[in-house]
Amino acid sequence: MFKQLGLIGCGMMGGSFALALKQAGLVRRVVGYSKSPSTTARARQLGVIDMEAPSALQAISGADLVMLAVPVAATESTFRAIRHLVNPGMLIVDVGSTKRDVVDAARRTLKHDLEAFVPCHPIAGREAAGVENADPRLYADCSVVITPIERTDKAKIEQARQMWLALGCGDVRLMTPHxxxxxxxxxxxxxxxxxxxxxxxxxxxxxxxxxxxxxxxxxxxxxxxxxxxxxxxxxxxxxxxxxxxxxxxxxxxxxxxxxxxxxxxxxxxxxxxxxxxxxxxxxxxxxxxxxx
Amino acid sequence: MFKQLGLIGCGMMGGSFALALKQAGLVRRVVGYSKSPSTTARARQLGVIDMEAPSALQAISGADLVMLAVPVAATESTFRAIRHLVNPGMLIVDVGSTKRDVVDAARRTLKHDLEAFVPCHPIAGREAAGVENADPRLYADCSVVITPIERTDKAKIEQARQMWLALGCGDVRLMTPHxxxxxxxxxxxxxxxxxxxxxxxxxxxxxxxxxxxxxxxxxxxxxxxxxxxxxxxxxxxxxxxxxxxxxxxxxxxxxxxxxxxxxxxxxxxxxxxxxxxxxxxxxxxxxxxxxx
Structure with a gap:
C-alpha cells in the first residue's frame, strides 16, 4: 500500500497505471503532472489523478511511489527535473519500452539516489493514446520485465515485483537492459x-x-x-x-x-x-x- | 438454386463453401473430390459433401455448379482433368488468391467452354487448413472480387454475383485480373x-x-x-x-x-x-x- 503516487505523464499508459492502483486499493492519493496542462486538467476531471501538480518536481513532493510514463526520450529531462526531491524512501518506476537509454539517463542524473529507481517495462499497450483511453485493466494479465542494474536496491526490486503482481500482472521477470x-x-x-x-x-x-x-x-x-x-x-x-x-x-x-x-x-x-x-x-x- | 455442386478440393475453403451453400438452401447435392482420398472420405463423414467422387472429372458429372478450391498451381491440371465434361450450362467458379495465373490456365485448357468460368476471389480465410476447419460462416460478410475476361459470359457473372450475395457476402466487385x-x-x-x-x-x-x-x-x-x-x-x-x-x-x-x-x-x-x-x-x- 502506498500513501501517494507521483505520476509524471498522465497519458494512456500513466493514466491506466493510476486507475489500476486505485482500483486495487493500493494507493491513497494520486498527484499528477503532464507537460500539457490541459492533459493534467483532463486527468483530474476523469478521476485518474486526485490533484494537479504544476511541475514534475511538485508532483513527487510527498510521494512514496513515483511513476514516469513519458516518451523515453523525455526520461533524462524528467529525472533532472525531479532529482532534488528524490529520496531513498521512494520507489521510482517507469513503463518505457526501451531500457538501456532509460537506465543510462538514470545513471547520469540520479547518481546517489539511483538505487530507488527500478526500471520496468509492462508488455501492455494499445494504439489509442491519451488519458481518455486510460483503462484500469490495461496491465491485468500482462507480463512485466524489470531490468535492474548493479546499483538497484534489491528490496525495491521486490517491492516493484509485488506491486505489478498486485495489479494482476501474470508474470514478472528480470533481465539485463541489454x-x-x-x-x-x-x-x-x-x-x-x-x-x-x-x-x-x-x-x-x-x-x-x-x-x-x-x-x-x-x-x-x-x-x-x-x-x-x-x-x-x-x-x-x-x-x-x-x-x-x-x-x-x-x-x-x-x-x-x-x-x-x-x-x-x-x-x-x-x-x-x-x-x-x-x-x-x-x-x-x-x-x-x-x-x- | 443449384441441383448439384461438383466440389474439387474439400479443404477448409472448399468445405466452407459447400457448407454455406447447403445452409443457405442453395444446393441439393454436393459431390466432392480431393487429391487425397482420406480428405474426401473425411468430408463425407463430416457432412460437407454428400458423395465422394473418385476423380475430379467424375465430381463434375451432372453438376450445374463447379467449385475449384485447390492451391492455385493445381488450377491448370484440374481444368485439364475436367474439361471433357465441362459444358456451357455449368457455372464454374474458384476461390484462388491470384487471378492472372488462374485465368491463363483457364484460357489454355478450357478453350471453347471458357465462358462458363467466372474467376472469383472471396476475401476470406483463416490460418487453420483442412476440412475439419470448414465453417459455413466463412464467407458471410466478406468481399468477393470477380475478375472476368472478355470471353466470360455476362449472364454467368451475374449468376456468380447473386450466389455470393446469397451466401451473405457484403460486397461483390469486378476488376481485371491484373x-x-x-x-x-x-x-x-x-x-x-x-x-x-x-x-x-x-x-x-x-x-x-x-x-x-x-x-x-x-x-x-x-x-x-x-x-x-x-x-x-x-x-x-x-x-x-x-x-x-x-x-x-x-x-x-x-x-x-x-x-x-x-x-x-x-x-x-x-x-x-x-x-x-x-x-x-x-x-x-x-x-x-x-x-x-
Missing amino acids: EHDAAFAAVSHLPHLLAFALMNSLAAQPDGDQYLSLAGPGFRDFSRIAASDPKMWRDVLIANRHEIGTQMQHLQRALAMLDKLIAEGRAEELERAINHASHARANWRLRPAGPG | EHDAAFAAVSHLPHLLAFALMNSLAAQPDGDQYLSLAGPGFRDFSRIAASDPKMWRDVLIANRHEIGTQMQHLQRALAMLDKLIAEGRAEELERAINHASHARANWRLRPAGPG
Whole structure:
C-alpha cells in the first residue's frame, strides 16, 4: 500500500497505471503532472489523478511511489527535473519500452539516489493514446520485465515485483537492459517499423487507396500496430536503433532466402520454408494468457 | 438454386463453401473430390459433401455448379482433368488468391467452354487448413472480387454475383485480373511474406525462443498470418511474384526513408512519418464490416 503516487505523464499508459492502483486499493492519493496542462486538467476531471501538480518536481513532493510514463526520450529531462526531491524512501518506476537509454539517463542524473529507481517495462499497450483511453485493466494479465542494474536496491526490486503482481500482472521477470532491448527489437520494434513502412508504402502509391479498400482481416491484424502513438514510437525507434538495425539484418536475410526460392520457382523448398514459419507461429502462445 | 455442386478440393475453403451453400438452401447435392482420398472420405463423414467422387472429372458429372478450391498451381491440371465434361450450362467458379495465373490456365485448357468460368476471389480465410476447419460462416460478410475476361459470359457473372450475395457476402466487385493481382500483392501477399520472414528470422537466432517468449499482443496480431497454409501460400507467392516484387520495392523505399530518419536522429521528421502511417491505419476500415 502506498500513501501517494507521483505520476509524471498522465497519458494512456500513466493514466491506466493510476486507475489500476486505485482500483486495487493500493494507493491513497494520486498527484499528477503532464507537460500539457490541459492533459493534467483532463486527468483530474476523469478521476485518474486526485490533484494537479504544476511541475514534475511538485508532483513527487510527498510521494512514496513515483511513476514516469513519458516518451523515453523525455526520461533524462524528467529525472533532472525531479532529482532534488528524490529520496531513498521512494520507489521510482517507469513503463518505457526501451531500457538501456532509460537506465543510462538514470545513471547520469540520479547518481546517489539511483538505487530507488527500478526500471520496468509492462508488455501492455494499445494504439489509442491519451488519458481518455486510460483503462484500469490495461496491465491485468500482462507480463512485466524489470531490468535492474548493479546499483538497484534489491528490496525495491521486490517491492516493484509485488506491486505489478498486485495489479494482476501474470508474470514478472528480470533481465539485463541489454537483453531486454535485443528481445524487444526483435518481437516489437521491428514489427512496428515494418507496419509503419507498409502503410507509408501504400500511401505513396497512386492506387494505394483502392488497394486498401480491398484489404481483409489478415491486413487488419498485421497492420494494427501501425496506428500506434507516433511520439512514443519516434523515441523507441531512435533509442533502440542499433538493436533494431541488427534485427533488420536478420529479417532481410530471411526475406532474401524466401525471395530467391520464389524467383527460381523452387516450390518444394519454398513450401518447407513457409511450413517452418507457419509451425513456429502456430506453436507460439501469448504468455501469460492475455485477454483474447 | 443449384441441383448439384461438383466440389474439387474439400479443404477448409472448399468445405466452407459447400457448407454455406447447403445452409443457405442453395444446393441439393454436393459431390466432392480431393487429391487425397482420406480428405474426401473425411468430408463425407463430416457432412460437407454428400458423395465422394473418385476423380475430379467424375465430381463434375451432372453438376450445374463447379467449385475449384485447390492451391492455385493445381488450377491448370484440374481444368485439364475436367474439361471433357465441362459444358456451357455449368457455372464454374474458384476461390484462388491470384487471378492472372488462374485465368491463363483457364484460357489454355478450357478453350471453347471458357465462358462458363467466372474467376472469383472471396476475401476470406483463416490460418487453420483442412476440412475439419470448414465453417459455413466463412464467407458471410466478406468481399468477393470477380475478375472476368472478355470471353466470360455476362449472364454467368451475374449468376456468380447473386450466389455470393446469397451466401451473405457484403460486397461483390469486378476488376481485371491484373488490377486484382497488383492490389493483393500490396495488401495481402507482401504482408504474408513479411510475416513468414519474421518467424524464420526469429527461428534462425540462438536467442529466438527467449525473444518469442516475451512477445506481446502486437506481435500476436502482426504475425497471425504467418500460420497460414504453406501449400496455398507457396503457390500464391510464386504465381504473383512479379507484383509482389514491385510491392517489395515500394516497401523497401518506405523502410529506407524511415531508417535514414532513425539513423540520423531526425526526431521531428520521424514523428511526422510515423504520424502519416498511424493516421492512414487509424482511418482504414475493413469493408464491409466483418465479424470483429
